[in-house]
Amino acid sequence: MNILKYIESLRSNMKTLKKVLIAYLVILVVFDVVIHIGHHGHYFIDNIPGYWTIFGFIGCFILIKVGKGIAHLFLSKDEDFYG
Amino acid sequence: MDSWIHPAFFFFIGSLLLPFIKGNAKKFIILLIPVLSIIDVAIMREGVYGSFHFLGTTLVFGRVDKLSMVFAWVFTIMAFLGSLYALHVKEDGHHAAGNFYVGSSLGAIFAGDYLTLFIFWEIMAFSSVFLVWYRKEKQSIDAGYRYLLVHVFGGLCFFTGMMLYAYKTGSFEFERILQSGAGIPEYLILAGFALNAAVIPLHAWLPDAYPEATVEGAVFMCAFTTKTAVYVLARGFPGFEVLAILGTAMTVYGVFYAVIENNIRRVLAYHIVSQVGYMVAGVGIGTELAINGACAHAFAHILYKALLFMGAGAVLYMTGTAKLTKLGGLYKYMPLTMIFYIVGAISISGFPLFSGFVSKSMIVASAHEEGRLMLLTFMNLAGIGTFLSVGLKVTYFAFFGKEAPIKAKEPPKNMLWAMGLTSALCFIIGVYPDSLYVLLPYPVEYHPYTLTHLSEMLQILSFTGLVFFLLVKKLSPEEKLNLDLDIFYRMGGRVFMWIDNYIISVIDGFWGELYRTLGLKILFKNGDISYGFDRKVIDGVVDGSAYGVRGVGGIVKKLQTGRIQAYMGFAVLFIVLIIWLLIRGM
Numbered sequence: 326m327n328i329l330k331y332i333e334s335l336r337s338n339m340k341t342l343k344k345v346l347i348a349y350l351v352i353l354v355v356f357d358v359v360i361h362i363g364h365h366g367h368y369f370i371d372n373i374p375g376y377w378t379i380f381g382f383i384g385c386f387i388l389i390k391v392g393k394g395i396a397h398l399f400l401s402k403d404e405d406f407y408g
Numbered sequence: 409m410d411s412w413i414h415p416a417f418f419f420f421i422g423s424l425l426l427p428f429i430k431g432n433a434k435k436f437i438i439l440l441i442p443v444l445s446i447i448d449v450a451i452m453r454e455g456v457y458g459s460f461h462f463l464g465t466t467l468v469f470g471r472v473d474k475l476s477m478v479f480a481w482v483f484t485i486m487a488f489l490g491s492l493y494a495l496h497v498k499e500d501g502h503h504a505a506g507n508f509y510v511g512s513s514l515g516a517i518f519a520g521d522y523l524t525l526f527i528f529w530e531i532m533a534f535s536s537v538f539l540v541w542y543r544k545e546k547q548s549i550d551a552g553y554r555y556l557l558v559h560v561f562g563g564l565c566f567f568t569g570m571m572l573y574a575y576k577t578g579s580f581e582f583e584r585i586l587q588s589g590a591g592i593p594e595y596l597i598l599a600g601f602a603l604n605a606a607v608i609p610l611h612a613w614l615p616d617a618y619p620e621a622t623v624e625g626a627v628f629m630c631a632f633t634t635k636t637a638v639y640v641l642a643r644g645f646p647g648f649e650v651l652a653i654l655g656t657a658m659t660v661y662g663v664f665y666a667v668i669e670n671n672i673r674r675v676l677a678y679h680i681v682s683q684v685g686y687m688v689a690g691v692g693i694g695t696e697l698a699i700n701g702a703c704a705h706a707f708a709h710i711l712y713k714a715l716l717f718m719g720a721g722a723v724l725y726m727t728g729t730a731k732l733t734k735l736g737g738l739y740k741y742m743p744l745t746m747i748f749y750i751v752g753a754i755s756i757s758g759f760p761l762f763s764g765f766v767s768k769s770m771i772v773a774s775a776h777e778e779g780r781l782m783l784l785t786f787m788n789l790a791g792i793g794t795f796l797s798v799g800l801k802v803t804y805f806a807f808f809g810k811e812a813p814i815k816a817k818e819p820p821k822n823m824l825w826a827m828g829l830t831s832a833l834c835f836i837i838g839v840y841p842d843s844l845y846v847l848l849p850y851p852v853e854y855h856p857y858t859l860t861h862l863s864e865m866l867q868i869l870s871f872t873g874l875v876f877f878l879l880v881k882k883l884s885p886e887e888k889l890n891l892d893l894d895i896f897y898r899m900g901g902r903v904f905m906w907i908d909n910y911i912i913s914v915i916d917g918f919w920g921e922l923y924r925t926l927g928l929k930i931l932f933k934n935g936d937i938s939y940g941f942d943r944k945v946i947d948g949v950v951d952g953s954a955y956g957v958r959g960v961g962g963i964v965k966k967l968q969t970g971r972i973q974a975y976m977g978f979a980v981l982f983i984v985l986i987i988w989l990l991i992r993g994m
Contacts, residue, residue, distance in 0.1 A: 368779070388792060404888065
């Protein structure tokens with residue numbers, strides 16, 4: 326099937342794929358800087374170029390670390406906990 | 409004015425017909441019911457229909473306005489997609505439960521007074537629980553009972569509030585309530601509604617019951633209960649600050665659990681809490697943009713969440729498990745299911761060109777417009793968690809990742825068609841947001857496709873993706889159960905049993921002992937005295953009546969055939985008899 330071949334070829338070219346994705350991330354930040362030129366919003370978060378880049382990065386980091394951390398601390402029990 | 413047909417009518421009558429139809433005709437009827445209801449909604453005009461005077465109050469079955477119409481549209485469309493997905497199900501009872509559930513949800517959104525609303529509200533709970541029980545496994549039966557228990561509690565809150573409200577205002581009319589005038593009755597009604605919307609801390613029933621429902625039942629359940637609750641909140645309680653705060657808390661709470669859960673359907677169920685949180689927050693913010701956003705998001709959410717549950721259900725149906733720890737590498741065997749699941753996942757995450765982008769952002773924008781930056785920050789944090797858990801984690805560990813020793817196939821055709829159609833709708837709404845915006849209760853001046861919005865969403869989503877791939881090992885699913893607030897009633901039940909087993913049985917034992925040693929002696933003494941009396945006077949009377957009782961017992965024994973249908977028959981006869989006596993008495 327075509328979809329399968331397509332996925333397989335992506336998986337075998339991981340290095341190129343990574344480079345493309347990193348380039349995409351850089352372009353994204355540059356794009357955000359460009360649209361901020363001459364643009365003034367109401368609130369401070371509207372006026373920081375790349376604010377949502379930092380937000381996405383740190384937010385995701387926090388969610389994973391805090392989530393897994395609390396889970397391991399006391400939330401996770403064996404699956405037959407309730408019998 | 410009388411040309412209005414309640415769309416619930418098709419669902420109620422249709423499910424009663426099902427047992428008498430066989431083969432392909434039955435499948436035709438199953439699909440015809442929602443199609444007729446969609447046509448009915450399409451030709452419906454705004455107005456108030458079906459008012460009845462009953463016991464000194466007015467029951468309104470058909471309040472048709474813009475707000476109820478948005479929900480009627482998506483409920484009937486969803487009923488069609490869900491029925492198509494469930495077409496292969498053999499049990500008539502399953503279809504009937506689904507139809508009664510949809511019908512009563514429609515009844516609830518068109519209800520113009522609290523009494524009518526309450527009746528449909530209860531039918532919803534009691535019909536949907538069968539979608540859990542039809543899975544026929546022990547944990548489903550248990551979860552179903554807990555689901556019912558919690559909903560009966562919510563219903564009682566609602567009922568008490570409704571009665572106090574009627575006492576206070578002298579009317580059962582279901583209209584907008586202002587925060588400034590709200591007292592105990594209003595907040596009790598609010599609590600009853602909030603329980604159905606899974607507002608924390610009243611949310612634990614949802615991730616408890618939905619993952620235990622049948623594959624097809626879960627698709628129905630994820631659409632109707634919480635969204636009916638969003639509708640009644642939007643109708644009755646817009647602008648309540650408590651909803652804005654709790655709703656935003658829900659968005660983060662839900663994704664937090666979704667990040668750590670292992671079972672795909674539990675991830676999705678927690679994710680409903682998160683998504684409904686956006687809608688509840690929108691209702692709480694209460695501006696026109698926010699209410700529009702809540703309705704638009706309910707509409708879009710019903711479709712893509714159903715799509716996700718269809719995908720997860722297809723995986724469960726074909727592989728026998730929905731646990732990420734046991735899945736992996738499914739892209740080879742179920743590529744179409746994977747594509748449809750991914751469409752649902754990127755819709756829910758709010759990728760441009762898909763429905764979440766045009767609906768969720770309305771609520772976030774309303775928070776921004778009102779200067780509620782804390783709400784905005786937490787909502788966007790939840791947006792990160794959405795893409796992380798539903799988009800990346802599930803897709804990666806189920807369809808890619810380490811290959812599991814499972815050989816699966818694509819699910820039956822009807823399931824694929826249902827997923828395909830739902831995917832198409834998610835895409836159409838994303839590309840032509842006006843197709844959704846025209847249905848909204850207030851005129852829309854919002855444009856989702858602006859450069860700043862595009863840039864904001866793409867940054868959030870893309871950098872979430874980056875962190876996911878950096879930390880993917882940390883995120884690997886674990887076969888664990890994560891505690892939630894249901895521990896209070898699950899363990900509370902045990903405390904009750906413990907009190908019963910130990911404390912009450914100790915008292916009982918002590919009492920028995922006291923009775924044996926002291927009571928019996930007194931009794932014996934007493935007995936000697938009464939013996940004489942008994943011998944001479946009572947015997948004659950009792951013996952006579954004993955023969956009488958034995959005779960009646962013989963007749964009753966013949967009635968007790970041990971067959972449940974016979975009992976039900978007698979019960980019906982008995983009720984008919986009582987009604988006849990009542991009518992004759994009047």
